Amino acid sequence: MVLTGSLSLIAGLADVRYYFHLQLAPHISRDHQYWRLITNQFAFTNSSELFLSQLLFYNVAVGIERTFGSLKYTSFLLASALVSTLLNFITLLLLHRLGVNYIPSGPSPILFSILYQYHRIVPSAYTFRIFGVPVTNKIFTYLTALPIIISHTPGSILAAFNGLSTGALYRSGLTDLKSFRVSPWVVSTISSLVGSSRPPHMSARAIPGERAPFASELVVTRRRTTETVQEEASGAAAVATGDTGATGGSVMREWVDELTGRRDSGRVPTAGEIAELTAVFPHASREEIVDALQRSQTVDQAASVLLTRSS
Structure with missing residues (x-):
């Protein structure tokens, strides 16, 4: 050519x-x-x-x-x-x-x-x-x-x-x-x-700008407790009833956590879950994403929490 x-x-x-x-x-x-x-x-x-x-x-x-x-x-x-x-x-x-x-x-x-x-x-x-x-x-x-x-x-x-x-x-x-x-x-x-050249690396990010790699950041969370397991089970039941129920349950669970002081309790989110939610919610801070994952049993539940906060 x-x-x-x-x-x-x-x-x-x-x-x-x-x-x-x-x-x-x-x-x-x-x-x-x-x-x-x-x-x-x-x-x-x-x-x-x-x-x-x-x-x-x-x-x-x-x-x-x-x-x-x-x-x-x-x-x-x-x-x-x-x-x-x-x-x-x-x-x-x-x-x-x-x-x-x-x-x-x-x-x-x-x-x-x-x-x-x-x-x-x-x-x-x-x-x-x-x-x-x-x-x-x-x-x-x-x-x-x-x-x-x-x-x-x-x-x-x-x-x-x-x-x-x-x-x-x-x-x-x-x-x-x-x-x-x-x-x-x-x-x-x-x-x-x-000469030959490799194709340019195509980033999966939807917005410009650089973010610190997730592997280099430390996620500090608490151990899973009996109360946390019961809380996550109730959240899963709320999701099974429908999207509206999931959203309402997430709001109510967040309000109860604020009153009872159980805000920091939750599971340990993985780097892949954090990366997935960061790509979907680029304007949310890392602390909000980690907190939503700690409160939820699945990534979908965490996404519902973040949607409720942004609305």
């Missing part, structure tokens, strides 16, 4: 785009410029094809690479390049008398070989209807590739057909392309040149 974009820009700036297209006569038959078979898939000659190909590479090729793995994906790209180059040359020889003498530059065969893998491997996410015809979400990817197919007819159609044929040959049992693997040092060398 990066290599194709860079070479396309360099070819345009240096005005050497005419070295990349593949033409049987006179370049191959008369001038014997067989190196065009290799350079043909290096770069695109116009910005529109480059833009569409980058969109397809980003939306399709990245998923195929994650499915195959780096080693298999690199081997697949190399095999697709070799097979599609051979098919381009053979089809030009066969169709030359019918007026097909030109294949535009660009890695279109490799791109359509990847699209074939995308069609066979990646399932559709949803289906909808257009004028009664059922289509899937993949239709948008295929419509993006359509301008590349019709950009330089009939050569662009031939390149797309050769790419799809290459992808079909790779997945079929007619050839042994699936078992082909490049040397691991090739992949490691390319990775060292291109």
Whole structure:
């Protein structure tokens, strides 16, 4: 993806785009410029094809690479390049008398070989209807590739057909392309040149700001007593009667605790329970969350207490 974009820009700036297209006569038959078979898939000659190909590479090729793995994906790209180059040359020889003498530059065969893998491997996410015809979400990817197919007819159609044929040959049992693997040092060398980065860590917090890690904080509570067990049992019975009963029981239990001085008695909340309630109630203080957990038998009961306090 990066290599194709860079070479396309360099070819345009240096005005050497005419070295990349593949033409049987006179370049191959008369001038014997067989190196065009290799350079043909290096770069695109116009910005529109480059833009569409980058969109397809980003939306399709990245998923195929994650499915195959780096080693298999690199081997697949190399095999697709070799097979599609051979098919381009053979089809030009066969169709030359019918007026097909030109294949535009660009890695279109490799791109359509990847699209074939995308069609066979990646399932559709949803289906909808257009004028009664059922289509899937993949239709948008295929419509993006359509301008590349019709950009330089009939050569662009031939390149797309050769790419799809290459992808079909790779997945079929007619050839042994699936078992082909490049040397691991090739992949490691390319990775060292291109570089790799891990995806950024996505925090589960809904609001910005940092909070001290829960593992570094000490929760000081008292032991469970008989009164606490009876209190928690009564709270569980209140929850079973309904949401309204749970809320009313929590309020009444809190009021009784304030009068009797049993406010600090309760169970020992775990760090996971504290973290769960902190994510749901980001504006509540840690002391309020710990107190609600000490008064409740479950996290749901503690959430009811916090909701009652905030209302």
